[in-house]
Amino acid sequence: MTRIPDNDREIIETALYLPMLLKILERDKVLIEQGSFKIKSPYVDIVENAIKAVRKDLKIAGNYxxxxxxxxxxxxxxxxxxxxxxxxxxxxxxxxxxxxxxxxRTEELLRIYLQIDSTG
Structure with a gap:
C-alpha cells in the first residue's frame, strides 16, 4: 500500500515515463532525418513539436x-x-x-504528444 497521494504519484510517474518518451522521439527524429522520405520536414516538425512539449512537461514535473x-x-x-x-x-x-x-503506457503518451487518435 502506498502512502503517496494519487496526484503526487501521477507526477512521479510522469517523471518516470517522459524520459523514456523523449528518448524514443529523439531516436525517431534521427531515423526520419536519415530516412528516404521525399519530403522530411513535415515529419521532423511534428516530432520536434512533440519533443518540445515533452521537455516542457518534464521540466514542470521535475520542478514539482x-x-x-x-x-x-x-x-x-x-x-x-x-x-x-x-x-x-x-x-x-x-x-x-x-x-x-x-x-x-509510453506508446499511449506518444500518441497523445503526436496527437494521434488511436480509436481509428
Missing part, C-alpha cells in the same frame, strides 16, 4: 518533485520487470512495473 522533496530512481531491471524507488517527503517506497506495461 524538487519543490515537494520527492525523488525517483530506477533500482533494477530485468527482462520482465523494472523496480523504482519513490522517495516521498523522506519516506522510500519501492514500486515494480511490468515492462510491457511501461512500453504500452
Amino acid at each position: 518533485l524538487r519543490k515537494e522533496k520527492m525523488e525517483l530512481e530506477e533500482i533494477k531491471r530485468d527482462a520482465d520487470f523494472t523496480m523504482y524507488s519513490f522517495i516521498y517527503k523522506g519516506v522510500e517506497e519501492h514500486h515494480t512495473y511490468f515492462n510491457p506495461r511501461l512500453r504500452n
Whole structure:
C-alpha cells in the first residue's frame, strides 16, 4: 500500500515515463532525418513539436518533485520487470512495473504528444 497521494504519484510517474518518451522521439527524429522520405520536414516538425512539449512537461514535473522533496530512481531491471524507488517527503517506497506495461503506457503518451487518435 502506498502512502503517496494519487496526484503526487501521477507526477512521479510522469517523471518516470517522459524520459523514456523523449528518448524514443529523439531516436525517431534521427531515423526520419536519415530516412528516404521525399519530403522530411513535415515529419521532423511534428516530432520536434512533440519533443518540445515533452521537455516542457518534464521540466514542470521535475520542478514539482524538487519543490515537494520527492525523488525517483530506477533500482533494477530485468527482462520482465523494472523496480523504482519513490522517495516521498523522506519516506522510500519501492514500486515494480511490468515492462510491457511501461512500453504500452509510453506508446499511449506518444500518441497523445503526436496527437494521434488511436480509436481509428
